[in-house]
Amino acid sequence: MDPSVSIFGDWGTSRLRLYLRQGKSVLDRRDGPGVSALTQSPERTFLDLIGDWREAQPSGAILCGMVGSRIGWAEAAYAPCPATAGDLRERVLKIEADGLPVSIIPGLSCINPLGGPDVMRGEETQILGALELDPALKQGRHLLVLPGTHSKWTVVQDGAITGFLTAPVGETFALLRQHSTLAAGVGADVQGSPEGFAMGLARITEKGPAVLSHLLFETRARQLLDALPAADAMGFLSGLLIGADAAAARQWFGDLWRVTLVGAPALNDFYGRAIAAHGGRTVAVDGDSAVLAGLSVLSPQNNSEFHVLA
Template identity: 40%
Template sequence: MSNWMEVPVSLGVSGARPMVGINWGSSNFRAWRIGADGTVLDRVAMPHGVAALDREGMRACIDALVARWGPLGDCWASGMIGSNIGWADAGYCKAPSSVADLAAHSLDATIGDTPVRIIPGLACTGPHGGPDVMRGEEVELYGYLALCGARSGDQFIVLPGTHSKWVHCRDGRIVDFFTAMGGEIFDRMTSQGLLASITEGSGAVGAAFDGGCDRARLSGLGLGSLLFETRARAVRAGLGKEDAASHLRGLLIGGEIADALRLYPALAGAQVTLIGNPALSALFARPLGAHDIAAEIVDSERCCIAGYGALVAATSDRAERAA
């Protein structure tokens, strides 16, 4: 393990009954010391994902938090730590579900000498009729639902990323969702293969991006028939490398939105919440606006912190009802 474990003890950890939330993915480890009022007292972020760790390595990560913060107390961990490559397989909670359902399905574990509640993923039958799963994003989703308060009716939340999640909520519960792999397709196609030599950059808002979005929205064609067009535009129309990347990004995001509108007709005229990287979220917001769909961009960390708090609150409510 690297020397991040030797960081000095935080001097600012105080407050009644602080808790710890851990988002532990395949590639990264993020942890927050959270006060009873939801304030972040301290945070740790390092590239120690479970895919690169054996059990001793996972134990060392938790021990490092204890060395930094003292006993962790109420500690919750989400993400791939609860998968079949993590510390223990926490399985999946079946949607439709509430945050109380998620809390009830969490797994009590001990990593080293530290008790940790491992949060399950979420599974559903998607609006396309096939199975779908998420692991880690459910905490952000329930955190946002807790932050926005009780709302009746349908809500739509998008988590843009490598594997974007399009999520349908109703009355504070997650009803179902579907996953789009546009981010991974973009990364792979611009790093190797036919389009790698004619693209540069991550894509940006502009005429080329808008053109890609419109092409995906209006052509009626699937992406398999549209993607090669990016190369043809570079060869025949002189599309520069940065514009080619933007056009490709537009095709992929526009295709996601077209799919979402087919699967969720209620999206038309609705407001969508985007949780994630602000720059990538802005790329989604622009074509959504072209469909007259308003979009708000919400900070991912804020939702994540609120999600751990919502899980603690749901567990406390359940214990009080059982008493």
């Protein structure tokens, strides 16, 4: 085995991203199905995808996300908050796949600001990566939001993740789009428009998140009575949901209303606009870069610098 070669992976519910790394460089990337869409075992799926990468003699693989859940490859027990990189590293689950050492990062658990239980898997790695990419976040108290299927509002204190609050915004949008009359007749390929998003954001900002359930039906009524185009309607729905999430979060995190966004550029932009509508300021960190940096922090080599080859 070559100790300079390793495999990084972010294996969530809906997708898998694998990276072949040598030294500080990511040499190749492959995508695969998330743990909810597997047609064979996680081990077989992983081995099939890395295939010829074995010729590079990787020393091991390190994976984060739902791969460590009860529906994944092997369950890695949650680490309780507050948690540092060292706490997570101590709880890494070690298994093997056809002789290749595989490390699975545990998720985190906490009691959230509403007094209920909360969990995350995968986001903890992105958060630690964001701290590496912006070392100023390691000092003092900061608010990060990781937008996505389950958006995570997370507080970091002096480099430790102290707690978080989850909102299933992306999942709610997908359910309403696919299984409700709000999007009846809207083609699967229709994307939400920026104009529609601005309209929905303005509406929820005006009326407040408490009336979200009543505003949601306007997505349908505006199509029927105002001839709202399908793309604008889907943007409107997204604006309502993301705007309501930001408005509600300010109730709990208003003293930290300079927010670091960690996610895909499009989602970072939407959340940035929603937070700005409620008087906040944001800086953005690319989610893929953050997960790579986080896996570097948690890897046995603990080398947080990396470069992706074009």
